[in-house]
Amino acid sequence: MLASYGWSDRVAALVSTADPGLVPARVVRVDRDRCLTVTPAGELTATAVELPAVGDWVGLRGAEVVEVLPRWSRLARHGAGEAVTEQVLAANVDLVVIVTGLDRTVRPSRVERELVVAWDSGARPLVVLNKADACTDPEGPEAVREALADRVRADVVVTSAEDGRGIDALRARIGGSDTVVLIGASGVGKSTLANRLLGGATLEIRAVRGRDGKGRHTTTARHLLALPGGGCLIDTPGTRSLGLLDATEGVAQAFSDVDALAAGCRFGDCAHDAEPDCAVRAAVAAGELDGDRLESWRKLGREAAWAERRLDARARAEEHRRARAMSRAIRRQRNRP
Ligand SMILES: Nc1nc2c(ncn2[C@@H]2O[C@H](COP(=O)(O)OP(=O)(O)OP(=O)(O)O)[C@@H](O)[C@H]2O)c(=O)[nH]1
Ligand SMILES: [Mg+2]
Ligand SMILES: [Zn+2]
Structure with missing residues (x-):
């Protein structure tokens, strides 16, 4: 059962360090206060004190997540709001697929930002130019691909989830125990591509209304699914833009x-x-x-450095708060008759 959900020697080694009394499982979906997991015996809905992220390997006791195993990668972004908080979109990912559509002008700076987030996750990135059948560039998909690859210095594949071109090339880049996550703006065809790889219409897709399709998020939850040819995949809801965390390492890798x-x-x-x-x-x-x-490079480097300072400040404040709570507790102990 777990073999279809990214089980590998690395996971086996990780699980062997956990409490042997626990059942190993992978989180395939997270809902409000519970998560859907896959265990050696099948699917199981579990509760958790602190909710894990999609892709996490966990230890279950009954129907409760009691341990989240250390992550080797995590795709994260700056959470909503002013404060710098980390929102983990997917854990233990091997390949981050950055999807854009050829039906509109490709923005290299957006791809560069997504590449920083991808590299910073600890996974390897791949850029996909989808909707080759609807390419608006007079030079054609291959010319756009070459120019983009040259600019962003990454592997770029042209696909059409509509007519199927490039799907084999994409499939060939996914290893047998890889966990893949699809990211990119709403309407670029992430779910349609996922359905192509899944070999059926598992995920809901919807036509984009208007040119930019704003506010039309068809996919609303992240869900890990097993791929028929090996490996597994997480489809995500489209994001307008990814706010950087302390991604200075990611910037260095994306701009080597x-x-x-x-x-x-x-x-x-x-x-x-x-x-x-x-x-x-x-x-x-x-x-x-x-x-x-x-x-x-300048812009993303500045943003990552800023987030790093803010995260540091937050960590210091948290430490200060803990120390104060601790000294209060000690005082209470002392004052006890
Ligand atoms: N012409 C063309 N249309 C495509 C292609 N791939 C997807 N589409 C269409 O684009 C629209 C949006 O596709 P989705 O797969 O829902 O896009 P998404 O990226 O998952 O969007 P969100 O879930 O909102 O993030 C649908 O009408 C698809 O049929 C393609 O390769 N060519
Ligand atoms: Mg979708
Ligand atoms: Zn210089």
């Missing part, structure tokens, strides 16, 4: 080309602004590095 160039700058802390002998600006001037890409 900029980092490599920066090694040639005269100053180690060069901001590639007005410093003399800046190898990064020289590369832009020589046409070797896209100026817009450098701009993306």
